Amino acid sequence: MTxxxxxxxxxxxxxxxxxAKDFGIKTSIFSKEKDFSAKKFCDSFFIGDFKDExxxxxxxxxxxxxxxxxxxIPFEFLNSIHKKKKVYPEPKIVRICQNRLIExEFLNSIxxxxxxxxxxINKFTDFNASIKKLNYKGILKTCEFGYDGKGxxxxxxxxxxxxxxxNLNNFILExxxxxxxxxxxxxxxxxxxxxxxxxxxxxxxxSILRETIYPADISDKTKEKATKLALRIAEEMNLYxxxxxxxxxxxxxDILINELAPxxxxxxxxxxxxxxxxxxxxxxxxxxxxxxxxxxPTGNCKMINVIGNDFLNKDDLKExxxxxxxxxxxxxxxxxxxxxxxxN
Ligand code: ADP
Ligand code: MG
Numbered sequence: 001m002t003x004x005x006x007x008x009x010x011x012x013x014x015x016x017x018x019x020a021k022d023f024g025i026k027t028s029i030f031s032k033e034k035d036f037s038a039k040k041f042c043d044s045f046f047i048g049d050f051k052d053e054x055x056x057x058x059x060x061x062x063x064x065x066x067x068x069x070x071x072x073i074p075f076e077f078l079n080s081i082h083k084k085k086k087v088y089p090e091p092k093i094v095r096i097c098q099n100r101l102i103e104x105e106f107l108n109s110i111x112x113x114x115x116x117x118x119x120x121i122n123k124f125t126d127f128n129a130s131i132k133k134l135n136y137k138g139i140l141k142t143c144e145f146g147y148d149g150k151g152x153x154x155x156x157x158x159x160x161x162x163x164x165x166x167n168l169n170n171f172i173l174e175x176x177x178x179x180x181x182x183x184x185x186x187x188x189x190x191x192x193x194x195x196x197x198x199x200x201x202x203x204x205x206x207s208i209l210r211e212t213i214y215p216a217d218i219s220d221k222t223k224e225k226a227t228k229l230a231l232r233i234a235e236e237m238n239l240y241x242x243x244x245x246x247x248x249x250x251x252x253x254d255i256l257i258n259e260l261a262p263x264x265x266x267x268x269x270x271x272x273x274x275x276x277x278x279x280x281x282x283x284x285x286x287x288x289x290x291x292x293x294x295x296x297p298t299g300n301c302k303m304i305n306v307i308g309n310d311f312l313n314k315d316d317l318k319e320x321x322x323x324x325x326x327x328x329x330x331x332x333x334x335x336x337x338x339x340x341x342x343x344n
Contacts, residue, residue, distance in 0.1 A: 001026055002288060005063030005085075007078070009036030009045065011326040011336065012069035012264050015272065017041035019280035025288070028062035030055070035329045050077045060084050065287050067241065068263050071098040072145050088287050089241035089262040096237070097260045100143045100172045107257050110236050113229060115257050116248075121171040127163060130173045131155060137176040144170060148334060149207025177256065179248040183216050184267040185230035188282045189239040190290030196230055197279065197295050199223045202246070202267050208334060212267045212303040213344065214274065222253050229255060240290075242283045244268065266336070270303040271295060273322055273341045300344045311337035 002025045006013045009031035017027040017038050029038050029045040039045060044062055048055035056077065066087040068078070071094050078091035087094075096106050104115050119130035121140065131138055136158050142151035153163060154176065182204065186197040201216035202209055216223065230245045237243070244265030246258040268279035276296035277285070286292045306314065306323075311331050317323050321340040328337055 002065070003028065003043075003063040004284070004287060005030065005059060005066040005081075006038070006042070006069055007066065007073050008069035009033070009038035009042070010069055011037045011324075011338075013038035014041050014326065015264065015269075015278075015280045016067065016069060016283060019278065019284050022281070023284055023288075025284065026063075028059065030059045037326045037328065040327065050074050056080060067283060067287060068094065070147075071262055072147070073098075088283075089237075089239055089243065093237055093239060093241075093243075094262050097262045098144055100141055100146070100259065102143075103260055104172070106237075107233070107260075110232065113233065113257060114254075116177050117175040119173045121168050121173050123168055124164060127160075127168055127171075127173060131160065134173070134175050136160075139174050139176050141172050141174065142170065143172050148209075148336070149204075152207060177248055178251070179256075180251050180253075181216075181218070181249050182246065182258070183218065183226055183249055184212075184244055184246045184265065185226055186242065186244045186265055186268045186271075186279055187230050187234040187239065188242050188279075188286045188292035189234050190286040190292055191240065192289075192291045194231060194234060195282070195292045195294055196227050197268060197271060197275070198297060199226045200267055200270070206334065208307060208336075209266050209305055210307070211305070212270055214270050214297065214301050218249060219253070222249060222255070225253075226255055229257065233257070233260070241286055242279065266305065266339075267303075269324070269339050270301050270341055271297075272324075274298050274301040274343075301341055302344045303339055303341045305336055306338040306340065308333045308335055308337065314338065 005028045007030045009029040014037040020027045026043040029042040046055050046059045107113050121127050138155045140153040182202045199216045201213045203211040244261040248256045264279045271278040277293040282292040321342045323340045325338045
């Protein structure tokens with residue numbers, strides 16, 4: 001029986017385990033946390049630190065193929081696995097996606113691909129010189145380990161006292177974009193085939209994804225452009241696995257790439273209910289036989305995230321919509337606790 005090892009046991013890991021189970025594939029999870037969403041759904045789990053070699057070796061023994069549910073994994077850890085068994089996507093792809101600076105440099109090296117203007121920041125004087133060039137309108141982000149807007153500071157004027165207090169090592173400063181809307185495209189690529197999910201629109205609140213709408217309410221031309229860009233990036237990366245591409249549509253319909261995620265993505269949760277093949281199933285198809293399937297959407301829909309205290313109203317939601325509980329131990333502000341989907 002085929003076995004897949006997943007690094008990380010959050011909701012994405014949980015959905016990967018569920019998809020694997022439907023195909024009769026066994027799963028094992030490596031988690032840093034004692035309690036994690038995927039615990040009930042995996043066949044085995046290993047709890048420990050990324051530096052613990054004994055656990056790492058047991059984890060490597062536990063599966064034939066490996067994948068990730070977060071990009072925030074030390075490169076060395078992934079590489080140790082990849083030397084013995086295959087990790088999808090490869091560690092060198094994860095390395096690009098886990099550092100905003102490397103990611104933006106990679107994206108801009110591709111002909112026809114653009115991002116916001118950006119500056120590498122390693123000390124306050126770097127920041128001071130760069131924010132001036134941006135007319136004091138920018139967004140400062142840690143290069144690594146940020147998610148859901150964590151580690152980000154918006155700057156709208158010359159009042160930069162809060163920035164002075166930071167230890168500005170390994171940061172990136174981006175121009176603040178006055179975009180029209182945000183979209184994303186998910187691509188799966190194996191040795192035999194590449195597919196893309198249709199373009200969806202994403203609405204963020206406090207820099208956290210709030211809603212995903214399928215289909216995106218943009219012109220067919222812009223959809224085509226976004227899809228081409230996504231496929232191009234996956235080809236240039238030599239992707240084998242899954243990649244989500246977040247994009248900004250500007251007021252003149254130009255597309256700038258925001259960021260990449262080498263794993264299933266929150267903006268693809270609608271595919272669990274409204275596609276013949278979900279992003280999680282397609283990750284498995286890609287890993288096992290190199291051939292993702294055509295997604296075949298089955299209807300217009302919306303996905304809404306349940307964040308922090310929204311969770312207290314989950315019983316109302318359950319009655320009206322299809323509700324997914326991420327089984328988190330504790331409600332925390334800005335924590336993704338679950339999501340619901342409905343036909344739109
Ligand atoms: P995360 O890894 O936390 O998702 P993102 O870079 O995607 O980080 O930022 C989260 C959200 O913040 C984006 O979806 C967008 O709404 C907003 N944002 C990020 N970068 C910019 C930018 N350069 N200009 C304007 N808004 C931005
Ligand atoms: Mg993002």
